[in-house]
Amino acid sequence: MTAWDLAVVGAGPAGAATAIGALRVDPSLRVALIDRAEFPRDKSCGDGIAPQVIDLLEGAGVTGIVEDQVPVPRLRLDRGSFGVDRRMARPTWVIPRTTFDQRLLEAAQEAGATLLRHRVRELVLTSSITLDGQLEARTVVGADGAHSTVRRALGIGPGPMAVAIRGYSPTAPDRSNAQVIVFDTARQPAYAWSFDRGDGLSNVGYGELLDHRHDGPTKAQMMERLDTLLPGATDGGTGWKGHQLPLSAGRWRPPAGRVMLAGDAAGLVNPMTGEGIYYAVATGLAAGRAAAEALAADDPATAGARYARTTRRLLAGHLRHVAAAAWLCRHGAVIDAGLRASAADQRVFDDLVELGLARGRITPTMARGLVRELAGATWDRRRARHRNDIEETSACES
Incomplete structure (x- = not known):
């Protein structure tokens, strides 16, 4: 032995x-x-390889991991008709x-x-x-x-588990030089992605949280959601693989x-x-x-x-914060507020990236941005209802 x-x-x-x-x-x-x-x-x-990963490895004496790889400077987040497209504080890499x-x-x-x-x-x-x-x-x-x-x-x-499917497809012109994530509006939490490798191909895929009360989605269903959220993403795609993620x-x-x-x-x-x-x-x-x-x-x-x-x-602190953020992201209104806050303030965007890719936390800047946008959306809905009530009343009187 x-x-x-x-x-x-x-x-x-x-x-x-x-x-x-x-x-x-x-x-x-x-x-x-x-x-x-x-x-x-x-x-x-x-x-996707975050720069914080490279920091850890270089701190342990490991270099050359991103040699000959193309950095990706931008991150685009979309949901429905709204989205935010910004340059990240530090570029990431997409390395097979x-x-x-x-x-x-x-x-x-x-x-x-x-x-x-x-x-x-x-x-x-x-x-x-x-x-x-x-x-x-x-x-x-x-x-x-x-x-x-x-x-x-x-x-x-x-x-808890999530399930995802991934393949490699030719990079669409409007998704080049960026990591693109499109949140699903029909299922939550779920999203499709397209991450440009910099060599003409992108890593594309779709993932969603598994519900223990129901069977998970089939490969065909995940491919359908991917093409719905990112039209044409599966065209010419190869290397499709499914996997489970222990959250x-x-x-x-x-x-x-x-x-x-x-x-x-x-x-x-x-x-x-x-x-x-x-x-x-x-x-x-x-x-x-x-x-x-x-x-x-x-x-x-x-x-x-x-x-x-x-x-x-x-x-420990990061896991508590990201668990709270993941729970909030089960609500479409919170995702919308996060996107609007990120579009309005680069600091919110940067904090969100740090929370999602490394060990960031929900910062006061991020929290204030979310509250501001949620309150604004609530006020807009109230004004819209009030306006509709007035119009209906006027129509009845006439």
Whole structure:
């Protein structure tokens, strides 16, 4: 049986970041990155990479991730007949996961991690941790996605889910050089997107919250909503893939002990936007550092507690705020108010982007903008009703 200091199940962004985080603390650690897939491999995703992700990686010594990629400076948000189109404070990138994940994996291998192709089916926790009777590890991080084997082994059930479909289509002229999101008016919360890769193709897709009381939408239904919201988006499209997204809640409590969860396996996907790469890299780096520090103290059982302390400082406040924002976004009037406030004030727009792509919060500026626009919309409706009442009264009198 092969023994490792740290076994990371899943070699995507969360897993590779975990290995990098651990080896950054102690390059001598024996770290296994375990994945059933052969890399490079495709992964269903919106492919949007926020600049805050690059900040985290560069802080861990990883460079070159966005080399030869085209920055995307603008974000357009539409709902019905109204929308806002602004330049973001910092550009984002749209990098296919085939490229992004491979570059991050190579960085982990260069740091000293060993990639093993294997599908983990069972964890046994005794004085050490055994994976499928073949691998033994002092600490383990589950970074194995929405349907995590490691999470199930810990007895942790899944939380709320969304479902999405993604493909690659020729970039429409009116959607070039931008990330475009169109909120659905028939279903809430739901939206379609078109993210320009900068090479003539765009990542296009549609996603919506799953209702546990009903079956989720079919592929045909999602494709229909995508074409309704973004006419022509599916024309010439290829590589269609569906996937589920485990959405974060307002409170997240990482388990204690020698086994940790990161990224999608931890149920960390932004419930307002569906963004998960920032959480994956942030929690992966934190889990790796926690494992390395616990091993250095010769007390691997403290890894989970160390990880919980770090991630509490990093994400606790943000998760509460984004959960509140996601609940508000179930109401079309709030989305409309947010778009109007963002169109009126660049600061509101920037705060909204930070909340949706990284670890921002509902700022006073954003709250004031929402309240102002909601109050204005209420006043407009009252005036319209009053005017209609007067017209009806006049018509009756005459």
